[in-house]
Amino acid sequence: MAQEALFEPWNDPNEPPLIQFKNVTKKFGDFTAIDDLTQDIYAKEFFALLGPSGCGKTTMMRMLGGFETPTSGTILIAGQDMNNVPPNKRAVNMMFQSYALFPHLSIYENIAFGLRRTDMAKGAIDARVHEMLKLTRLEKFAQRKPHQISGGQRQRVALARSLAKAPKLLLLDEPLGALDKKLRQDTQFELMDIQEKTGTTFVIVTHDQEEAMTVASRVAVMDEGRIIQVATPDVIYEAPNSTYVADFIGDVNLIKGTVELRISSAPVKDPETEVVAEDIIDDTPNPQPNKLGEWIHDTLLSPIIGERIEPIKRLPPPSTAELAASQEKMQTAQDGGLLLNWSDKNPTIIVSNGDETKDGATLTFAIRPEKLNISKTKPDAPNSLQGKVIDIAYLGNVSTYYVELIGGQMIKAQMANARRLARRDITWEDDVWVSFTDTAGVLLEH
């Protein structure tokens, strides 16, 4: 794990990329499959192309394999322009979605197929095939035909065959699509293991975000022939750059609203400094008018001297006992950031990690369901919203609560089922509080 954290060639300006897409466009008739795409992929990376079907991810991979040529732009592999190099002259091998195993050849001959097309000596071919059989744990099946083995074994044969020629780059087209879930998870780790052992650069195409997140060092999320975001799986998940990415990767709640600078600072931990802080920020006139003064101001004077400035409503100072208790569980908000106005019936959302230069913009607040907490009493949290439980989806390890906030906005909250189902205290039609910290979500522009 520590090793993986160090592996970040994309952040090293001196590292030459293995693959370079330079303004690549691919058109099929009127349809633009790849739209002016520029992207570098580095040696030993496990690079995932993720997107819905028809987003161009397969076309991108087929261009690397040499099965399609770009309409314009260039693709470089190890610095060499690949536009006129046919598939059989590339140090690139591909593992096909259908596996494309030769049905008339044994497993052994399938793996040896590529090696026999080279001038490799017979003994060396045999040694290499056995090495591959061992790597993929297929020794027992060497003499079988592809139709005599299971789907998972076929997948490993396809992998062994594509790795046999020790390519610089291995392309995997939905490699695990035909496997059932359990086998897929096992195979994902096997793939990562083999990738690490062989040191080959892997480019994988998948529409399964979980798969991409599991195996890849970097994930490229694609839509309509463009790469929307390229980043490590954790950045893609925690800091998506658009609502498209946020929505495509995992589950997300999207709340649209306008933002403003946060004028008041958060409650501060020390009660003594808290008083000081409030004095500094409190710019309401002192002394305050009484009821009659307010009435006179509102009805007669406001056209002349402007709107009356409302005082900040203050709670009575907490007792020492209360303070001590809240000190423990109070989740304090950091300074700065933005406030999201999104509904006149609900309080604004504090987003202390918001970009302050975006003041006044209309943004979308994205927050993952598992970052929301749900409780029957008002919690001490920087953000808490009131609503009613409409539906509960029980998934075993977690439950998803569909909460309708005041004003009708639906929100999904996910809670780990630490307790047994029978002891769960929140149920349908319950009035609940949905709370989250001030840094749990992100503000997205589009």
Add this chain to the structure above:
Amino acid sequence: MRRFSLIAVPYIWLLALFLIPFLIVLKISLSDAALAIPPYTPQLDFAGGWDAVKTFFADLDFENFEFLTTDDLYWKAYLSSLKIALISTGFTLLIGYPVAYSMARAAPEWRPTLLMLVVLPFWTSFLIRVYAWMGILSNEGLLNQFLLWSGLISEPLTILNTNAAVYIGIVYTYLPFMILPIYSALEKMDDSLLEAAEDLGCSRTSAFWLVTIPLSKTGIIAGCFLVFIPTLGEFVIPSLLGGSQTLMIGKVLWEEFFNNRDWPVASAVAIILLLILIIPIILFQRNEQKQREAEDQ
């Protein structure tokens, strides 16, 4: 019981329409020719009781089969038939494979039309189509007229009534039987197999020989048998398009039956032909079974 009666239907069919006629032909082949109606003896006469049946079987012998070995006409005719059948199967394959291949590679919306065009000649009587070839191939026929007009030849070619005309007729007639099984094998082939072969270092040509040909093997074998088996006993084409030097066993068979009225010898010829054909028929069945097994997987 119900299962048994269901299986019985095809068995009764085979018994009535294949085994019984075969036994009759076999019996005639063991008889002697006679100036009678029907033109052979002995006749089975159940009225004579057990003794008559015994003398009937005593009269049957292998004389006619022995006769076939004494006259070299027969084995020459068998060999010549085998040669013509083998060569025309080869030609049919050479022409049929590219046709089937391009059909399988054609755009999917075109395939039904192409398939239709291959089957279309069957809508016209086989005999009429062979007569049409006589019109095309004769000395004053369309082919010669065209060649003379184009200046390629100055004298008309003699094609009709030669072996060449027989080959043309056979290849033309049996081409669909070659194209259809090969097409069906090629159409099922996954294109990604060829891409995989190229990806692993094959050129387009070597991918064809290493992947396409082996995968269409069952279609090729089926097509070859479907052409070879009926061609071996072919009678209409050699007698209409072939000349006097065209020796085919089907023609000999016809002449024995109708010109010589020697039913026993003709039956013996037919039995030997059947025995020769049993080998390729068994091989063909085995190929079909193998293909079915492969598809079941």
